[in-house]
Amino acid sequence: MSKINTNKQAIEAVLTRGVAEVIVKDELRKKLASGKRLRIYCGFDPTAASLHIGNAILLNKLSQFQDLGHEVIFLIGDFTGTIGDPTDKLAARKRLTRAQVLANAKNFKKQASVYLRFSGANPAKVLYNSAWHDKLNEAGLLDLAWHFTYGQMIVREMFQVRLKENKPIYLPEFLYPLAQAYDSVAMDVDVEIGGNDQMFNMLAGRDLMKSLGKKDKSVLMMKLLVDAEGAKMGKTTGNALFLDTDANNMYGVIMSWPDEVIVSAWELATKEPLEQIKKLAKTKPRDAKMKLALTITALVHGAKAAQEAEARFIKTVQKKETPSAIKKIGVTKNETLLMAAAKYFGAAKSKSDLRRLFEQGAVEVNGAKVKDFNQAAKSGETIKVGKKDWFKLN
Numbered sequence: 249m250s251k252i253n254t255n256k257q258a259i260e261a262v263l264t265r266g267v268a269e270v271i272v273k274d275e276l277r278k279k280l281a282s283g284k285r286l287r288i289y290c291g292f293d294p295t296a297a298s299l300h301i302g303n304a305i306l307l308n309k310l311s312q313f314q315d316l317g318h319e320v321i322f323l324i325g326d327f328t329g330t331i332g333d334p335t336d337k338l339a340a341r342k343r344l345t346r347a348q349v350l351a352n353a354k355n356f357k358k359q360a361s362v363y364l365r366f367s368g369a370n371p372a373k374v375l376y377n378s379a380w381h382d383k384l385n386e387a388g389l390l391d392l393a394w395h396f397t398y399g400q401m402i403v404r405e406m407f408q409v410r411l412k413e414n415k416p417i418y419l420p421e422f423l424y425p426l427a428q429a430y431d432s433v434a435m436d437v438d439v440e441i442g443g444n445d446q447m448f449n450m451l452a453g454r455d456l457m458k459s460l461g462k463k464d465k466s467v468l469m470m471k472l473l474v475d476a477e478g479a480k481m482g483k484t485t486g487n488a489l490f491l492d493t494d495a496n497n498m499y500g501v502i503m504s505w506p507d508e509v510i511v512s513a514w515e516l517a518t519k520e521p522l523e524q525i526k527k528l529a530k531t532k533p534r535d536a537k538m539k540l541a542l543t544i545t546a547l548v549h550g551a552k553a554a555q556e557a558e559a560r561f562i563k564t565v566q567k568k569e570t571p572s573a574i575k576k577i578g579v580t581k582n583e584t585l586l587m588a589a590a591k592y593f594g595a596a597k598s599k600s601d602l603r604r605l606f607e608q609g610a611v612e613v614n615g616a617k618v619k620d621f622n623q624a625a626k627s628g629e630t631i632k633v634g635k636k637d638w639f640k641l642n
Contacts, residue, residue: 294352
């Protein structure tokens with residue numbers, strides 16, 4: 249078992265860096281200083297096939313607790329993912345099967361290993377919450393439900409909006425906080441980590457543990473990475489940076505972030521010392537952003553791939569030169585430019601997104617803007633989409 253680090257500065261850094269609120273902070277500080285090994289967890293519902301930058305913020309905080317020597321659990325919500333967390337959702341999520349959820353989670357551990365150690369000294373544990381939820385029968389579920397009231401659940405803002413708009417609220421999503429709360433009970437955790445938008449669900453777990461006579465769980469809420477309008481950068485808002493994005497696109501996406509995001513992204517998603525981040529905050533926004541793009545891309549893809557991505561970005565975006573290596577996309581005589589673009593982007597962009605890019609004049613064919621996405625795709629043409637995406641028709 250690894251030694252617990254009780255250094256005051258290290259503990260304070262864990263409790264403050266990127267943290268919005270801790271419940272209860274003084275108690276957790278005492279627990280960390282005691283030298284007792286705590287069990288810390290964060291849950292990730294596989295509602296998409298990749299983790300994203302918002303998840304990376306939570307993984308980064310888990311890794312800080314792991315570095316202090318505490319037990320860290322990377323929980324995959326293969327049960328809760330079939331329901332879908334209704335937090336901030338003004339309509340019910342698309343229902344997923346267990347098979348779909350498990351398929352989405354296939355590469356989660358690999359992606360999480362960018363931040364967490366799953367081998368060696370003090371390895372993080374990977375657990376699936378179906379292990380205990382599948383064992384709950386109807387009587388067990390009802391017994392847990394007695395610890396919550398209708399009023400506690402229905403008061404949530406998104407449910408109130410749905411009621412006013414006469415939109416349905418399904419019982420499984422109504423009971424989602426109970427399901428997440430039971431995770432804390434089943435694992436007997438000391439601390440749960442989540443975004444500050446998860447406060448209701450995490451506090452439900454704290455209340456359930458106390459109601460059942462268990463330990464007094466601490467809750468650590470992280471700041472969110474938000475865009476210039478204050479909207480969360482994630483799957484729902486459509487501006488998420490997924491961790492399976494290739495190096496070139498990852499670098500480019502970060503460079504497209506608004507300047508207001510840069511300092512908080514440094515603090516939340518990197519392991520860079522805070523002193524260094526303060527210095528970077530005083531540099532030109534473009535320089536700080538390029539450094540951030542290089543750092544995060546290197547963290548995920550390695551230094552060599554990140555440096556190559558930066559060189560490509562400088563050449564194609566800043567100097568507006570055609571890249572030396574362009575991906576080739578095979579097309580038939582009956583295919584349109586929209587079909588060719590869909591082949592290039594795959595699941596990264598929907599056809600409606602691509603149509604919008606054509607209509608906005610963001611697509612060039614052999615250097616000339618083309619808005620007609622139904623135009624025939626011809627072999628030999630070079631296509632540029634936006635500032636950074638290039639491909640050649642073959």
